[in-house]
Amino acid sequence: MLTQKAKYAIKALVYLAQNEGLAKTKDIAETARIPKKFLESILLELKSHHLVESVQGAHGGYRLLKKPADISLADIHRMFEGPIALLYCASLNFYKPCPDCEDVESCQLRRAMIHVRVQTLRALQDITLQRMVEGEGFARQE
Amino acid sequence: MLTQKAKYAIKALVYLAQNEGLAKTKDIAETARIPKKFLESILLELKSHHLVESVQGAHGGYRLLKKPADISLADIHRMFEGPIALLYCASLNFYKPCPDCEDVESCQLRRAMIHVRVQTLRALQDITLQRMVEGEGFARQE
DNA sequence: CTTTAATTCTACTAAATTTATAGGATTTAA
DNA sequence: TTAAATCCTATAAATTTAGTAGAATTAAAG
Numbered sequence: 001m002l003t004q005k006a007k008y009a010i011k012a013l014v015y016l017a018q019n020e021g022l023a024k025t026k027d028i029a030e031t032a033r034i035p036k037k038f039l040e041s042i043l044l045e046l047k048s049h050h051l052v053e054s055v056q057g058a059h060g061g062y063r064l065l066k067k068p069a070d071i072s073l074a075d076i077h078r079m080f081e082g083p084i085a086l087l088y089c090a091s092l093n094f095y096k097p098c099p100d101c102e103d104v105e106s107c108q109l110r111r112a113m114i115h116v117r118v119q120t121l122r123a124l125q126d127i128t129l130q131r132m133v134e135g136e137g138f139a140r141q142e
Numbered sequence: 143m144l145t146q147k148a149k150y151a152i153k154a155l156v157y158l159a160q161n162e163g164l165a166k167t168k169d170i171a172e173t174a175r176i177p178k179k180f181l182e183s184i185l186l187e188l189k190s191h192h193l194v195e196s197v198q199g200a201h202g203g204y205r206l207l208k209k210p211a212d213i214s215l216a217d218i219h220r221m222f223e224g225p226i227a228l229l230y231c232a233s234l235n236f237y238k239p240c241p242d243c244e245d246v247e248s249c250q251l252r253r254a255m256i257h258v259r260v261q262t263l264r265a266l267q268d269i270t271l272q273r274m275v276e277g278e279g280f281a282r283q284e
Numbered sequence: 285c286t287t288t289a290a291t292t293c294t295a296c297t298a299a300a301t302t303t304a305t306a307g308g309a310t311t312t313a314a
Numbered sequence: 315t316t317a318a319a320t321c322c323t324a325t326a327a328a329t330t331t332a333g334t335a336g337a338a339t340t341a342a343a344g
Contacts, residue, residue, distance in 0.1 A: 002228045008250060015341055024290070034238045044292070057341025058289045073254065086144045100175045101318065108274045109152060112215065115280040116265040123261035127254045135250055138257040146303065166319070180304055186321070199312025200318040285344100292339065302329070310321065 008034045009042050013076065017068040017129040022061030049079050060089035076113065077124055083129035084124060085117035092117070148222035150176045151184050155218065158194065159210040159271040164203030191221050210271035219266055226266060227259035234259070 002010075011032040018021055025043060029036040043062055046052045051071060052062045064071070077084055078093055088096040089104060089115035097104050104110060126138050145150075153174040158165055167185060171178040187205055188194045193213060194204045206213070219226055220235055227233035231240050232255035239246050246252060268280050 001224075001225055003330090007229065007251075014250070026290085035333065037335080040291080041333090044152075054291065055341090056291050059342060060340080062291090072241075073258070081143075083143055085286045087149065088143075092326075108156070108277055112269045112274055112280060115269065116215070116262065119265035120258065120262045123258040127257065132250045132254055138254060145301090168319085171288080177304065179306080182320075183304090196320065197312090198310080198320050200316095201313060201328090202319045287342105287344085289342085290340080293337085295335085295337105298332090299333070300329105300342080302327100304325105304327085306323100306325080308322085308324105311319080313318085314316090 002077075002081065004075065005038070005042060008032070008075055009046060009080050010041060010073070012039060012042060013046070013051065013064070013071065013129055014132055016062060016064045017071075017133045020063070022055055022063055023131075024061045028062075045079070051075075064129075068133060069131075071129045072125050073127040074121060074124035084121050085113055087113045088116045090117050092121075109117070144219075144223065147184060148218065148268035149221050150174070150181060151188060152215070152218055154181060154184060155188070155193065155206070155213065155271055156274055158196070158204060159213075159275045162205075164197055164201070164205055166203045170204075187221070191202045191247045193217075193221075204273075210275060211273075213271045214267050215269040216263060226263050227255055232256045232259050234263075 002012050008123060011034065012028050015028050015032055025036060025040055028034065028043075029039045032039075034042075043052065043054070047054055047062075050065055054060065054062050083091040083094040085091040085094075087098070087106070087110065089098050089101065089110045090093055098107075098110075101107050101110070123138075124139070127141055131138060144159070153176065154170050157170050157174055167178060169183055170176065170185075174181075176184075181266045185194065186197070189196055189204075192207055194203050195197040195207050196202065216226060225236040227236075229240070229252065230236055230238040231243065231246060231249070231252045240249075240252075243249050264282070265280075268282055273280060
């Protein structure tokens with residue numbers, strides 16, 4: 001399950017993908033029904049990950065730094081939830097061997113979790129901000 | 143990511159699938175490196191879900207109630223982690239509409255999460271205790 | 285130069301969840 | 315009657331989650 005924070009991050013990014021130009025925290029918060037103070041910290045985190053940029057002062061706000069087609073749910077998941085895999089030992093980006101595992105290579109649990117991660121990752125990569133805004137399905141293209 | 147508890151549950155079930163007849167908590171705990179007291183509560187939970195049965199008293203222990211081919215990671219995940227979907231609104235078994243969602247049917251976020259859930263669920267259903275014990279791959283059969 | 289509206293920064297907190305542990309009650313075989 | 319096992323209730327430390335509070339900083343506009 002996603003945390004509220006990750007869900008809010010996705011909704012904020014979808015808002016930014018739909019509204020070109022600068023968007024104010026206040027407007028995003030009201031439209032997407034996100035607590036404003038919480039959203040502030042989320043936007044700063046998105047900024048630190050170079051997904052958005054900000055303009056300070058009056059008439060300031062946030063905008064996307066990348067094209068909506070270049071931001072996928074896999075990216076957002078990794079930023080706010082960490083590994084897509086169900087165990088660190090099955091992760092691509094957050095790999096850690098289990099402290100108690102005898103042989104990582106032959107571990108059946110790991111093999112199973114890699115199978116799951118491959119499928120989940122593909123599904124998450126299928127979904128870009130652009131596709132979410134377009135409103136079409138998410139079947140994989142050929 | 144899985145909780146330790148869910149990971150322990152899987153390891154305990156794999157142990158039971160590998161060892162027919164009664165298995166003692168102590169033996170499972172030592173072999174699978176699970177804190178014994180924690181494992182006790184996990185086995186009781188598995189029992190309440192009718193995945194295992196127990197025999198009390200001296201020479202007691204636990205055994206599987208179902209065939210290893212009939213227990214998948216999807217089942218175990220739902221027992222210990224809840225929804226396989228990333229949001230309740232995209233779940234089959236734990237469906238709840240988002241409290242703030244205007245129209246569940248047209249929600250793009252939900253559509254995306256259903257796409258992810260379909261893929262993850264299939265992957266988790268692919269993996270049965272039998273397959274984990276057999277030690278082969280988990281590619282989908284035709 | 286002052287006001288206003290926005291982002292940025294630091295700190296704090298309440299609640300829930302996770303990961304167990306403690307200790308005894310109960311059951312059954314030998 | 316003893317020993318070995320499951321079963322039950324309660325507790326607790328650590329971590330994570332989901333925020334909130336309040337002030338500092340920045341910049342546009344008059």
